[in-house]
Amino acid sequence: MRYGSAAVVGSAVLAGACLVGCSSGGGVHRDAPTSGPVSSSVSDAPAAGPRVVVDGVVRPVENRVECVTAADMTFVNIGSDSDAIAATLAAGDNPTLQSLTLGVIDGHPVMYNSGHGAAEPTVTKSGQSYKISGTATAGLSTPATFELEFTCPARR
Numbered sequence: 394m395r396y397g398s399a400a401v402v403g404s405a406v407l408a409g410a411c412l413v414g415c416s417s418g419g420g421v422h423r424d425a426p427t428s429g430p431v432s433s434s435v436s437d438a439p440a441a442g443p444r445v446v447v448d449g450v451v452r453p454v455e456n457r458v459e460c461v462t463a464a465d466m467t468f469v470n471i472g473s474d475s476d477a478i479a480a481t482l483a484a485g486d487n488p489t490l491q492s493l494t495l496g497v498i499d500g501h502p503v504m505y506n507s508g509h510g511a512a513e514p515t516v517t518k519s520g521q522s523y524k525i526s527g528t529a530t531a532g533l534s535t536p537a538t539f540e541l542e543f544t545c546p547a548r549r
Contacts, residue, residue, distance in 0.1 A: 443471045443543040445478060447495055447503060447529075454478060460521075460545035466491070469523075471543055480525065480541070482516065490514045490525055495539060501532035503539070514539075521545040 442456035454472035461468045462484050471478040477496035482488040490513070495503040505511060505527065514527025522544040531537040 444540070445471070445495065446540040447498055448537050458543050458545060469543065469545070486518065488516050488518055490516050493529060495529060498531065501535070503529050503531045503537050505529040521547065
């Protein structure tokens with residue numbers, strides 16, 4: 394019982410740290426030195442802005458993209474906090490999508506998580522621009538196709 398409680402608390406702390414690191418608060422904040430390079434970039438996206446399509450419907454989002462790369466992962470927030478669009482990708486020239494949240498549509502959260510039996514989405518990267526397409530889950534089990542295009546701002 395003690396170990397189960399410790400695992401739950403540890404998981405909650407880790408999840409909270411990930412959310413803080415991916416919030417619109419301006420990047421990664423650490424009190425201790427990191428073991429690898431950390432880069433952060435925040436700015437308004439180019440005039441075209443991010444493009445989000447769910448089940449063939451273009452979803453209007455605020456023209457803002459935030460990307461943070463740390464520990465071989467790229468964390469992306471798109472739009473405003475109320476848009477609630479976030480992605481986690483393995484960093485590098487051939488990234489893979491680890492998780493994706495496309496917000497709440499028609500009262501259902503639309504999400505993708507690798508390793509849950511779903512087909513792996515296609516991820517294309519060219520420079521700082523990404524295109525991700527595949528199938529997410531709306532609610533508990535309804536498939537929802539998606540396309541997500543965005544450009545991370547230049548690193549500072």
